[in-house]
Amino acid sequence: MDRSYYFSDRANKMQRSVIRELLKLTNNPEVISFAGGLPAPETFPVEYVKRATAKVLVEEHRKALQYGATEGDPRLRKKLAEIMQRDGIDADPEHVLVTTASQQGLEIMAKVFFNPGDTCIVGLPTYLGGLQSIKSYGGVPVGVELDDDGMIPAKLVEKLDELEAEGRRPRLLYIIPDFQNPAGVTIPLERRKEIVKIARDRDYIIVEDTPYRQIRFRGKNEPTFQSLAPERVLSLYTFSKIMLPGFRLGWAYGPDWLINKFVMAKQSMDLCTPPFNQAVTYHMLEEGALEAGLETIIKLYHSRCDLMLAELEKNLGDVEGVTWTKPDGGLFLWLTLPEGMNSDDLFTKAIEENVAYVPGSAFFPMNEDHRSMRLNFSYSDEDQIVEGCRRLGKLIKESRS
Amino acid sequence: MDRSYYFSDRANKMQRSVIRELLKLTNNPEVISFAGGLPAPETFPVEYVKRATAKVLVEEHRKALQYGATEGDPRLRKKLAEIMQRDGIDADPEHVLVTTASQQGLEIMAKVFFNPGDTCIVGLPTYLGGLQSIKSYGGVPVGVELDDDGMIPAKLVEKLDELEAEGRRPRLLYIIPDFQNPAGVTIPLERRKEIVKIARDRDYIIVEDTPYRQIRFRGKNEPTFQSLAPERVLSLYTFSKIMLPGFRLGWAYGPDWLINKFVMAKQSMDLCTPPFNQAVTYHMLEEGALEAGLETIIKLYHSRCDLMLAELEKNLGDVEGVTWTKPDGGLFLWLTLPEGMNSDDLFTKAIEENVAYVPGSAFFPMNEDHRSMRLNFSYSDEDQIVEGCRRLGKLIKESRS
Numbered sequence: 001m002d003r004s005y006y007f008s009d010r011a012n013k014m015q016r017s018v019i020r021e022l023l024k025l026t027n028n029p030e031v032i033s034f035a036g037g038l039p040a041p042e043t044f045p046v047e048y049v050k051r052a053t054a055k056v057l058v059e060e061h062r063k064a065l066q067y068g069a070t071e072g073d074p075r076l077r078k079k080l081a082e083i084m085q086r087d088g089i090d091a092d093p094e095h096v097l098v099t100t101a102s103q104q105g106l107e108i109m110a111k112v113f114f115n116p117g118d119t120c121i122v123g124l125p126t127y128l129g130g131l132q133s134i135k136s137y138g139g140v141p142v143g144v145e146l147d148d149d150g151m152i153p154a155k156l157v158e159k160l161d162e163l164e165a166e167g168r169r170p171r172l173l174y175i176i177p178d179f180q181n182p183a184g185v186t187i188p189l190e191r192r193k194e195i196v197k198i199a200r201d202r203d204y205i206i207v208e209d210t211p212y213r214q215i216r217f218r219g220k221n222e223p224t225f226q227s228l229a230p231e232r233v234l235s236l237y238t239f240s241k242i243m244l245p246g247f248r249l250g251w252a253y254g255p256d257w258l259i260n261k262f263v264m265a266k267q268s269m270d271l272c273t274p275p276f277n278q279a280v281t282y283h284m285l286e287e288g289a290l291e292a293g294l295e296t297i298i299k300l301y302h303s304r305c306d307l308m309l310a311e312l313e314k315n316l317g318d319v320e321g322v323t324w325t326k327p328d329g330g331l332f333l334w335l336t337l338p339e340g341m342n343s344d345d346l347f348t349k350a351i352e353e354n355v356a357y358v359p360g361s362a363f364f365p366m367n368e369d370h371r372s373m374r375l376n377f378s379y380s381d382e383d384q385i386v387e388g389c390r391r392l393g394k395l396i397k398e399s400r401s
Numbered sequence: 402m403d404r405s406y407y408f409s410d411r412a413n414k415m416q417r418s419v420i421r422e423l424l425k426l427t428n429n430p431e432v433i434s435f436a437g438g439l440p441a442p443e444t445f446p447v448e449y450v451k452r453a454t455a456k457v458l459v460e461e462h463r464k465a466l467q468y469g470a471t472e473g474d475p476r477l478r479k480k481l482a483e484i485m486q487r488d489g490i491d492a493d494p495e496h497v498l499v500t501t502a503s504q505q506g507l508e509i510m511a512k513v514f515f516n517p518g519d520t521c522i523v524g525l526p527t528y529l530g531g532l533q534s535i536k537s538y539g540g541v542p543v544g545v546e547l548d549d550d551g552m553i554p555a556k557l558v559e560k561l562d563e564l565e566a567e568g569r570r571p572r573l574l575y576i577i578p579d580f581q582n583p584a585g586v587t588i589p590l591e592r593r594k595e596i597v598k599i600a601r602d603r604d605y606i607i608v609e610d611t612p613y614r615q616i617r618f619r620g621k622n623e624p625t626f627q628s629l630a631p632e633r634v635l636s637l638y639t640f641s642k643i644m645l646p647g648f649r650l651g652w653a654y655g656p657d658w659l660i661n662k663f664v665m666a667k668q669s670m671d672l673c674t675p676p677f678n679q680a681v682t683y684h685m686l687e688e689g690a691l692e693a694g695l696e697t698i699i700k701l702y703h704s705r706c707d708l709m710l711a712e713l714e715k716n717l718g719d720v721e722g723v724t725w726t727k728p729d730g731g732l733f734l735w736l737t738l739p740e741g742m743n744s745d746d747l748f749t750k751a752i753e754e755n756v757a758y759v760p761g762s763a764f765f766p767m768n769e770d771h772r773s774m775r776l777n778f779s780y781s782d783e784d785q786i787v788e789g790c791r792r793l794g795k796l797i798k799e800s801r802s
Contacts, residue, residue, distance in 0.1 A: 003658050011513035011514070016664075042463075046466070050458050053458065057451050061447045065442065067641070106669070113407070113408060136666070240468075244467075246469070246675060270508070272649070277675060277677070
């Protein structure tokens with residue numbers, strides 16, 4: 001029975017996330033999953049959470065269990081601005097909007113910027129949750145190729161010329177500059193400056209989505225887009241990867257004319273992010289939970305990443321045409337198969353062999369790539385990484401011949 | 402500088418909630434505020450929260466601090482279905498979607514049902530958060546008059562005839578059947594049946610928003626719309642008023658073809674409602690926090706409501722043309738001024754006299770009424786209610802002459 005009659009046009013175009021459906025297949029405990037984007041639960045700062053919840057429930061429960069301001073807890077907004085200040089940003093707490101994690105930031109972005117049919121620049125590949133939000137408002141993501149240094153400025157100019165010539169001027173540039181999801185690559189300073197110049201010359205807003213920035217294993221961080229072009233950059237942050245995802249807590253930051261619109265849009269979405277979670281997070285930050293936790297996270301993910309790189313080399317180093325990125329941080333790397341192979345088809349076999357990844361097609365606006373896959377190295381332990389890479393290597397080699 | 406150029410049409414129409422701006426004026430501790438919709442913080446079941454958080458953090462922190470399913474924690478969904486079953490609904494846990502409180506339910510409703518320009522039946526007056534979500538997607542709320550028994554079926558038929566004749570068939574009927582916000586009125590069974598018949602005959606979806614249903618002081622609950630027409634009713638619930646608002650936890654319930662669409666829409670909004678808050682709430686329900694808390698809430702709000710009714714009678718009983726509703730539950734009553742008076746204008750004077758309410762215009766689709774006000778009786782203590790009613794009575798009498 002056709003029920004489309006009842007729904008909005010946008011609802012009739014909605015689809016269940018392919019990924020979420022795939023991930024259900026990986027619930028089998030036999031499966032070694034490099035598919036999800038889950039942080040390692042052993043890094044959750046449980047003792048800090050215990051102390052902070054106890055404190056909140058004794059000292060400020062009347063406030064923490066009540067409704068709160070849409071903008072967020074003023075104490076927390078100040079702390080979040082301080083985190084940004086330590087990262088070289090001249091951040092004003094008044095420009096911080098606490099969000100129900102950065103997925104809500106993406107939803108707000110899509111709601112305030114996109115009319116149906118409006119285009120948007122995204123990486124090829126890019127975060128599928130971003131694609132989902134943009135598409136859910138009828139936005140049309142248009143991809144710009146990445147290389148090992150992230151989005152390629154010359155390709156960006158080419159695409160903008162093309163779209164502008166067609167009268168399809170994009171609403172914004174959606175960029176994940178640090179340890180990009182899914183590719184794992186980071187944009188160096190010179191390239192950031194080039195992208196900023198392009199955005200300034202043509203008057204584009206940049207949305208900088210940076211959930212992994214603080215998880216750097218080697219080298220040092222490049223300046224944020226926010227610090228380079230504060231007048232036109234809207235930044236999205238989250239605690240999901242750097243502390244814990246179970247509170248659903250993140251924040252958006254930008255110039256007042258942008259952040260004010262975000263506040264208005266958030267009001268009708270959930271009135272406010274849970275004040276209890278905000279109060280607990282505030283006290284955790286006061287106690288240094290972020291710094292202590294990051295030390296653990298960086299050490300663990302660094303060693304898991306290096307192990308995965310070594311095991312891929314061991315199992316696939318001699319297979320012509322197989323390449324993968326070498327991240328300096330984050331949670332993911334990106335593997336490309338030799339020409340002629342198909343990572344969507346391979347997925348079914350992989351599940352049979354009890355190893356899982358996310359087919360790269362999920363990260364392309366039109367699912368147009370079929371030779372790539374995203375591998376997560378944060379969630380599986382060392383034995384699983386070794387065995388998973390062995391299974392994956394065997395599978396790729398066998399399927400190739 | 403005009404920045405509208407950067408934003409979507411819907412964002413350019415967004416406005417900061419008038420109410421939220423008004424409420425800022427009531428932050429002055431001298432002001433006795435009947436304006437907000439806050440539950441009394443002394444009713445928050447703090448000891449239950451303490452025990453449940455401690456339990457979760459010891460026994461299931463790896464799961465509760467991790468990402469969760471969009472649909473919600475299966476244990477909690479089962480509990481929520483049980484709450485509905487005890488209320489005479491044949492509820493299936495699989496049809497429960499946990500939401501980040503019922504405001505998110507309203508946002509999802511607006512997103513999945515409204516194309517720009519689509520109409521929607523609402524009460525005159527109705528909850529302003531509902532109006533805000535609907536309008537934020539370009540939906541056009543069309544009001545149907547209420548009386549002391551809620552929405553008037555004859556008026557509903559009239560309005561539907563009119564809209565259908567104009568080719569502006571509404572997307573749905575948005576109804577708050579129990580202790581309506583803001584009017585405080587409840588729809589009796591016969592009238593519910595009439596409304597269901599109208600919806601069935603003309604094939605309309607009903608969205609039943611029922612945050613206060615369990616806060617009944619006298620009489621007994623009427624059957625839910627969900628129980629009367631499960632094939633076409635989408636119900637929205639929240640713990641904000643019956644337990645605490647600071648977790649931002651609610652749920653949506655409906656037939657699978659509706660709830661599936663809601664799940665898809667929620668995915669891009671925040672991936673999932675905080676799993677930690679869900680786990681804590683599950684254990685609180687297990688321990689009986691809801692029943693224990695409701696007993697306290699009902700007793701307290703009952704006595705505050707009766708006190709406010711008595712004080713209004715004392716201060717305004719002899720003023721011709723002033724009327725107010727007599728709620729059997731909930732948090733609000735609705736006061737109407739004599740012809741010629743204006744509750745928007747009066748608000749400024751009220752603030753000067755240190756008493757606050759929400760002008761009724763906020764609850765009308767076009768802000769078209771100026772003779773009414775919403776009074777909240779859950780938040781102020783007894784002394785404040787007595788003194789606030791005295792100030793309000795004096796003000797109304799003086800402004801009248």
